[in-house]
Amino acid sequence: MFNEAEHSVFLPHDRLAALLAAIRDGGWQCVGPRVEQGAIVMAPLAEGEDLPRGLQAEQAPGQYRLAADARQRYFAWANGPQAIKPLTFAPQESLWRVVRTTDGALAFEAVVPEAPKLAVIGVRACDLAALALQDAHFLRKDRVDAQYAARRAQLFLVAVQCAVPAATCFCASTGDGPTPTAGHDLALAELDDGFVVVAGSAPGRAVLQGLDLAAATPAQIAAARAQGDAAAAAQTRHLPGRDLREVLMARLKHPQWDAVAARCLACGNCTAVCPTCFCYAEHEMPALDGTSSLHARAWDSCFGETHGHLHGFNVRPDIRTRYRQWLTHKLAGWHDQFGRSGCVGCGRCIAWCPAGIDFTVEVAALTGASGAEGT
Ligand code: SF4
Ligand code: SF4
Known part of the structure; x- marks a missing residue:
């Protein structure tokens, strides 16, 4: 260019x-x-x-x-x-509407x-x-x-x-x-x-x-x-490679997950500002008169307590497992889904983290590489 x-x-x-x-x-x-x-x-x-x-x-x-x-x-x-x-x-929008017709049937229509x-x-x-x-x-x-x-x-x-x-x-x-x-x-x-x-x-x-x-x-x-x-x-920060899938998946029990969990507030700011995160939760908004209901969605975050909730138990019950889910999905799981990492290096998750957690420093600690100048 x-x-x-x-x-x-x-x-x-x-x-x-x-x-x-x-x-x-x-x-x-x-x-x-x-x-x-x-x-x-x-x-x-x-x-x-x-x-x-x-x-x-x-x-x-x-x-x-x-x-x-x-x-x-x-x-x-x-x-x-x-x-x-x-x-x-x-960030939030309706997906479809259901209306009860005069003969009692339900009519569904997309909201585009x-x-x-x-x-x-x-x-x-x-x-x-x-x-x-x-x-x-x-x-x-x-x-x-x-x-x-x-x-x-x-x-x-x-x-x-x-x-x-x-x-x-x-x-x-x-x-x-x-x-x-x-x-x-x-x-x-x-x-x-x-x-x-x-x-x-x-x-x-x-x-x-x-x-x-x-x-x-x-x-x-x-x-x-x-x-x-x-x-x-x-640029003084960097990731140590463009495909960290193998190295990260081999470190799922690394003590750094506990270290970052002790600082992380699970606020979800990082997922909100991240330009690639795409998780959302769906919910119903029924009309009070019972004649219709909107089915809507809103951005969700893997740092939220309910995100890992399956029937009867939570697969990510603590911040350690939630931070690990976010980082390993972004840098490892995306390779399986999309053929590349899910991080484009914008740095927003670093600047907008209220705890000052630096994505590149965490990756460096997990992989044994250097992430930012002086680390
Ligand atoms: S923005 Fe920082 S404190 Fe909030 S969930 Fe992300 S890593 Fe944790
Ligand atoms: S630096 Fe990577 S993980 Fe962080 S917000 Fe940007 S794309 Fe997302």
Whole structure:
């Protein structure tokens, strides 16, 4: 990505609004970075609204804080608490409704959202990789999730290369970043005066064509590529391998599970912010008059007490077994299900863990490798 072989154009900073207008002209509503409660979240962008500029997100285990970016870039923040996940896999929603008809029979009907065309501005490479994994789960040939599919089909993804990784990022070691390589409609690499832009789809090319932009110069393309390489080299955390299935499954009785369980609060923050976690629980919402009922779902977490509850007993009765389930599913079981690990190296589970538990340090302790600088 960002090389001489592909057609790149250059979008000056003062034409970013024109890009958003062209996307809107294509029928998409825009969602993008907004500062809310001290964090960068993905929220609807009003027409003509400027994106936040000159912000970085300083992140560490249990810490997230916005700070000034002297270069006044739009996308110097690495990532916020949300990825694309809430836009496709809703935190809570109805799946189907059952109604009692006048003759006493039960009529069932699916509840499928009318999803708008939605452009997401500022998607990161790790988020695209996570979306591909969510697709593998929710769009299986033998079982397509109708609600997810309805929203997924409407997405237009404007990805941005991470030039300033957070201290919690380790996407280079999982092979998922920091430069977007697949799954985007447009990919941007931000320089000090604008963006090198590449289209990754026919809709992306159509949006660019209307803007009449000049081709990116060889120097701009080289600068974009170089800052991606530098961002990868600057990451201090990593996983010790891309397939840890054998080594982790051989350590199910390792004392580190007890050590991490003593610190873990079982709050489930890590699974909520993780862009690949897909567990949910289903429940009924009957109408008080007894004539109908909604069948709904809400995100669930393997850290919750009820998640491991089977008929008459709990297969994961303590935090030790729940943390072990999360980490071994993510890094071992996913290889059996999806042919790769379920971690894309976004680091969100590290920054948003109230106990400051560092996923890479735990993996290092379990595998005997090093996970973060100095460990
Ligand atoms: S690892 Fe951290 S975020 Fe995850 S459940 Fe435990 S305390 Fe919560
Ligand atoms: S396990 Fe942590 S670092 Fe890996 S994808 Fe999930 S939130 Fe990101």
